[in-house]
Amino acid sequence: MRGACKMHSVTFACRKSEAEYYWIMQIEETVRYCLACLNPRCVASCPCGNAINAIMSSLKQGKEEEAAKTLYTTNPFPELTSLLCDHDRQCKGHCVRGIKGKPVDFPSIEAYLGQKYPFPYRKKEANGLHVAIVGAGPSALSAAVFLSSEGADVTIYEKEESLGGAMLTGIPSFRLGKAVLAQIKERLDALGVNFRFGVTINKEILKTLRKDYDEVLLAVGASKENDLGLVPSKYILHALPFLRSFNLQNGFDPLPGAHHIVVMGGGNVAMDASRSLIRLGKKVTLIYRRDEASMPAQRKEIFEAKEDGVAFMPLTNLAEPLFEGEKLVGLKLVKMELGEKDESGRPSFHVIEGSEFDFPCDAFMMAIGEKSGVSALCEAEDEHLHFIGDCRYGARNIAAAIKDGREAAKTLLAKNAK
Numbered sequence: 315m316r317g318a319c320k321m322h323s324v325t326f327a328c329r330k331s332e333a334e335y336y337w338i339m340q341i342e343e344t345v346r347y348c349l350a351c352l353n354p355r356c357v358a359s360c361p362c363g364n365a366i367n368a369i370m371s372s373l374k375q376g377k378e379e380e381a382a383k384t385l386y387t388t389n390p391f392p393e394l395t396s397l398l399c400d401h402d403r404q405c406k407g408h409c410v411r412g413i414k415g416k417p418v419d420f421p422s423i424e425a426y427l428g429q430k431y432p433f434p435y436r437k438k439e440a441n442g443l444h445v446a447i448v449g450a451g452p453s454a455l456s457a458a459v460f461l462s463s464e465g466a467d468v469t470i471y472e473k474e475e476s477l478g479g480a481m482l483t484g485i486p487s488f489r490l491g492k493a494v495l496a497q498i499k500e501r502l503d504a505l506g507v508n509f510r511f512g513v514t515i516n517k518e519i520l521k522t523l524r525k526d527y528d529e530v531l532l533a534v535g536a537s538k539e540n541d542l543g544l545v546p547s548k549y550i551l552h553a554l555p556f557l558r559s560f561n562l563q564n565g566f567d568p569l570p571g572a573h574h575i576v577v578m579g580g581g582n583v584a585m586d587a588s589r590s591l592i593r594l595g596k597k598v599t600l601i602y603r604r605d606e607a608s609m610p611a612q613r614k615e616i617f618e619a620k621e622d623g624v625a626f627m628p629l630t631n632l633a634e635p636l637f638e639g640e641k642l643v644g645l646k647l648v649k650m651e652l653g654e655k656d657e658s659g660r661p662s663f664h665v666i667e668g669s670e671f672d673f674p675c676d677a678f679m680m681a682i683g684e685k686s687g688v689s690a691l692c693e694a695e696d697e698h699l700h701f702i703g704d705c706r707y708g709a710r711n712i713a714a715a716i717k718d719g720r721e722a723a724k725t726l727l728a729k730n731a732k
């Protein structure tokens with residue numbers, strides 16, 4: 315198909331596949347639809363700090379390359395954020411256009427620019443700064459890009475055999491194809507970033523890293539799962555180790571005999587675990603102590619979990635697991651009601667007296683939040699040891715992790731500038 319492509323500063327005729335032609339038409343429409351607000355609420359709500367209004371203004375003037383440059387200034391990985399961010403609560407959720415109609419679809423712009431304009435970072439002449447980064451999640455990868463592209467020598471130590479962090483071990487491939495992580499590896503290789511995979515850093519090795527490098531960044535994520543303190547049982551599972559084996563061991567089933575599994579939680583981890591269990595042929599019921607609107611998971615994740623067949627039981631909490639001998643045969647559940655908002659801004663919840671009921675199932679999985687595991691490695695940050703990403707702030711999101719890595723890199727570069 316021949317189409318006039320107005321996205322370019324010079325209108326030209328180009329041969330494109332029909333899909334590409336309609337894609338570009340859609341992008342043009344999105345650019346026209348954006349008001350490029352002077353006081354942009356989308357920018358304020360972007361955890362990565364993308365200058366969305368500046369990007370859209372450049373596009374409105376036909377300056378695509380300038381728009382891509384602005385995007386890459388804050389975000390080296392638009393292919394990740396365009397796919398994985400909670401846009402409904404971030405840029406799209408705060409878009410002025412969304413007040414009366416549909417919001418501007420910035421993720422499609424991000425994906426378009428990321429796909430069309432190649433990764434622009436190049437290695438600069440060595441600046442003498444040597445940095446070790448522990449962990450290879452998005453905060454570490456972002457820090458590595460911003461450090462190496464200014465000449466720092468960066469080595470990433472990662473306990474897994476590949477990069478990605480929670481994107482590798484947590485987010486299943488039906489949500490994020492792992493080829494994107496291989497592409498990021500190639501880009502970081504080209505930047506000269508060194509990788510040491512399969513290395514678990516402990517307190518002793520950390521001491522050595524501190525001697526060998528000018529600066530050490532700890533980017534070990536929030537992998538310490540919250541727990542209900544239940545009796546240990548092979549029928550009571552945690553979501554993160556399950557997802558790790560499901561993702562890295564080709565759909566590993568931890569309990570082949572269990573048919574009906576109750577998952578507890580309302581975040582993305584609970585949704586990913588439930589949807590993965592469905593793919594193992596399980597029946598899944600998801601319980602959550604607040605209502606569905608209070609679930610921290612992305613709206614689209616909740617929608618897709620339901621589409622996959624996960625049964626939702628909001629306003630329901632665990633009273634106790636029910637065993638016959640060692641075998642779990644069900645759960646005693648209790649109904650909840652909402653009260654006033656608590657300090658987190660979400661409604662508080664209370665047990666409805668006398669609402670207990672028995673619910674048969676074969677296994678129970680907890681996905682009730684994660685916290686930093688940094689205390690296993692050291693006590694505190696100091697002048698040359700810095701925590702970034704989820705291990706610093708607790709479980710957040712990929713865009714915030716990218717921003718943390720970027721800001722840490724800038725701080726180290728400024729501090730070590732000769």
Ligand SMILES: Cc1cc2nc3c(=O)[nH]c(=O)nc-3n(C[C@H](O)[C@H](O)[C@H](O)COP(=O)(O)OP(=O)(O)OC[C@H]3O[C@@H](n4cnc5c(N)ncnc54)[C@H](O)[C@@H]3O)c2cc1C
Nearest residue numbers: 449451452453473479480484515534535703704710711712
């Ligand atoms: C299942 C799941 C689904 C999610 N879905 C989304 C989503 O859709 N959108 C979104 O924005 N966010 C999502 N998140 C959150 C997001 O992935 C995290 O906020 C983000 O990955 C945090 O990045 P990070 O670099 O701080 O840590 P991580 O990504 O957790 O990476 C930490 C890395 O450190 C390594 N490590 C830990 N300890 C050591 C050690 N001692 N030695 C060596 N290496 C070590 C780990 O193996 C890991 O690779 C999800 C998280 C999970 C778990």
